[in-house]
Amino acid sequence: MIQTQNRPEIRSGTPKPPSGWEQLKWYGPGLMWMISSVGSGSVLFTPRVGSRYGYEYLWALLIVIFLMWVMIREVGRYTVVTGKTILEGYRDLPGPKNWAVWLIFVPQLVAAVVTIAGIAALVGSALMLALPGSQAIYAVAIILLSAILVVSGHYSKVEQATSVMAGMLILAVLAAAIQVFPEVGAIASGLVPGIGDDFDIEFLLPWLGFILAGAAGIMWFSYWVAAREYGGPVEDSSNPHEAVDDLPNYEADDDFQQRRRDRLQRWMRVMSTTAVIGVVGGGLVIVAFMILGAELLRPEGIVPEGIAVAEDLTRLLSEVWGAFGYWLLIVSIVIALGGTIVANQDGWPRTFADATLILAGDRLNLQRGEENSPQGRQRPTRNKPPRWRRWLADREALKNIYVITTVTLLPLVVFFWVRDPVNILEVGGIVAAVHTPVIVCLTLYLNKTKLPQDLQPGWLAAPAMVLSGLVFTVVAVLYFMIELFGMEL
Template identity: 45%
Template structure:
């Protein structure tokens, strides 16, 4: 289990095994006290801000206008279903989603391997791409190259997470996130398009000569990718939602709980649903604002955020409205957002890989420090989330391309996470705590939606259908 968390360390001071087996699931908070429990969803929302919203949405708008508005709405709404099911498992069992996958029937830990292996590529590419995008803002105000600042950003953010100071930075980033959302929403109101233009994008359509290597990463990172939705499990666990407060060594036998205990878990699911919904609404507002700004300000001038010009091009989103102040305000937003997202990525992946590695090595009978979760987190921070991203960026040095690679894998991985999570909830939860038929159907549709886009991308990549050349 995830024993410590810098966001909510107060909930993690007691080892799971020290809690008596007869401890009761706590009562869910009521009324205004619920506001104190919204943190996991807010952190989850912020973790996706740097790619799905800030980078790829203006880029898609610059390329295709509002033709893919329907896909944006579908991606965000459908991820609400998936994220809710991931959260449901952790709230009800007290286990992280990877620990749940460990208990699926079949070859030992097969599902954990299926999750972790592709995510190694995603982790390296995302950290390198995010830091590289942040560096494009620094070169506008300082001397030095993008490569130099990228290396510095990766090392500094990794050190912050390594030393346990991420919670302080995250609090500052939260306020910046709120300010960013308010600024872009206000700016979007200033340039709001005609209702006819927006309405035309609500009709499912595919732009002529669409490049799925552009669209798939956008949809994959929008709100959260496969990894981001699994991180939600860790943040819910760390905050102490539902059964996670019991600090169990193994997933709770939910089917053996009495009616009162199951009723309490239903209350926690309702709170998690509220938190999840608020995060989705906030992310959707920001994404729509960025789509409008990109469509109204970048597309008419043929500007597309790319590689070393990412920050400069994004600066036009507010600079064209509010002059020099707007430009530099946006540059600051770009830098802080990409840096804070890099921190979230390093923190989330560090937890997920430590948890997964612990599960796998214990399955082989390994003991000692290589199954110590804190040691593994720091090991992955130094190697996979710092040293390797530095090496990859110095070799390739293209932040947009790196993030497109990561986003494509994330989108293709979402149906896998969706299917495994639905099966896990059906297998381990009593009927009273399982998703309703409506929620189950919505989650299945979500998995099929992303599987469809991933399949079309592969067909385009292999030239089975047209449009394989990049935009």
């Protein structure tokens, strides 16, 4: 297992950050995060909240949007400074071995299964409006087809197409919301914090958990920042000594250290701007969904639910643009959310594969059973590990195992057990909401203890992270007190 004390807390070097117009091409992770965050439970739950409550909880939405910016910025901070993903950072926390990785791994397994099952059920609900056949046929087909694309690796064109359709859905929702925009007084009334007589935590918690993709969205932002190489190429954490060996020539050079920190702080500003783009863009879309729910569904007393939930959602655009809006929303749901399933079936298994390799450690280390021949080739020894262990040590093979099991077979089981997209996704939203304070606390502790002082969260970021953790903790505790112990407000 990698010894954490030998791993650098700051990357050994970093290239010059972009400036001026060059920064524009670095904002991709923010845009991708925005698209993926919209293509989650927000499409379903925000119109439901708007229909039932109008703008009563707009204030809560805006608070969560701001807190999401704080949270993704902090996981991005760790990746920019160290060159490692946030999951690798959790491995380095003191205490029982890999305890923090387990805290991330297990809840996200549950979230992955129910989220994919729920989104597939929603896509199936939309397809059965447009084509002959049942919801089950289309839900099963989309899960299996997506899994085949992910395992084969031939889904880049699908990703591009779904990104375009997600963009069209975003533009359409924004345009429709502008067209039916309410009086300023109606919006303003929702900016005043308060809890009404009809407060239903079981109804609201999944919505809060899915705002901007929730806990999974926080984790994935770190992966996107790492993949885009903010702060420079990501060092191979499987061989940490290489990075350390490069440092002695520079550790005594104060000028070099200062230049490196200055560059990382400038990279932080680029990453922060990227996070702003993602959060503001995604937040505007969610507010637009709330407006459409409040203005179009609430007057008719329609709260989207049940197997035919997509039929209720089509009113969001058909009430504005007629048949064109009806078909636009169906096509957008099918393609954009279908693409979300592909992205989820690729993204979650990568995270699970990383977590498994971290947790397995030396047990999957092939070097124990192999030695090099004089020609530099590996030759088996008597202690060569069995084939299944070597297979599991292959990151790509491990990812595909998770694709087949956790994000294909298990979602199919959940779908046939429940069928209703709302009921399935409610579980995912609750898991996300309850899991968020765990990620917040781990990330804040990691950044405050593992990063150099001048690159740690500042006087504003640290209290904002504490506030984020407190808000989601209070909401989670409130949910369990009401649901399990019958507490009344």
